[in-house]
Amino acid sequence: MTGDAVDVALAPVRAALIASAEADAAALLATADGAGGAVAEARERAAELVARARAEGAANAAAVLAADRARAHRDGRRIVLAAQREAYEQLRRQARAAVTALRADPGYDRLRARLVGRVEAVLGPGATIVEHPGGGVVGSVPGRRCDLSLPAIADRAVDALGPEVERLWTR
Numbered sequence: 006m007t008g009d010a011v012d013v014a015l016a017p018v019r020a021a022l023i024a025s026a027e028a029d030a031a032a033l034l035a036t037a038d039g040a041g042g043a044v045a046e047a048r049e050r051a052a053e054l055v056a057r058a059r060a061e062g063a064a065n066a067a068a069v070l071a072a073d074r075a076r077a078h079r080d081g082r083r084i085v086l087a088a089q090r091e092a093y094e095q096l097r098r099q100a101r102a103a104v105t106a107l108r109a110d111p112g113y114d115r116l117r118a119r120l121v122g123r124v125e126a127v128l129g130p131g132a133t134i135v136e137h138p139g140g141g142v143v144g145s146v147p148g149r150r151c152d153l154s155l156p157a158i159a160d161r162a163v164d165a166l167g168p169e170v171e172r173l174w175t176r
């Protein structure tokens with residue numbers, strides 16, 4: 006909300022405060038009518054009330070403007086974070102797609118054999134090894150598991166980028 010919009014929005018509040026102050030001043034003047042010192046005092050009091058009402062109106066406008074600015078900042082930050090999250094998720098999807106495409110590669114059997122060898126090296130030769138639906142293998146022994154599926158390998162590669170992934174939205 007712009008300063009002009011805030012002024013417009015707060016105009017009724019200011020008008021009500023000023024009207025109230027003027028009513029108070031008029032009441033003071035009416036009771037002081039005829040007494041010279043009392044009239045001067047009433048006018049002074051009326052001027053103070055009007056000045057206070059104007060100051061309160063300005064303070065209210067400043068508070069509304071500050072709240073609007075803070076809300077706009079939060080909204081902008083939320084939008085930026087959502088865009089960054091979407092870029093990150095898109096990178097993750099692309100990495101998974103690229104890695105799972107290796108199943109169609111003529112060298113996939115050699116890759117699979119290397120993954121099986123790695124599972125056996127980690128879990129031992131008695132590990133139960135199964136083919137993952139997305140490619141690669143998953144091995145297990147009681148109490149331990151080794152996931153060398155292609156989607157898991159892609160996810161670990163993206164995770165390993167760490168702060169480097171910020172280049173997606175800082176270029």
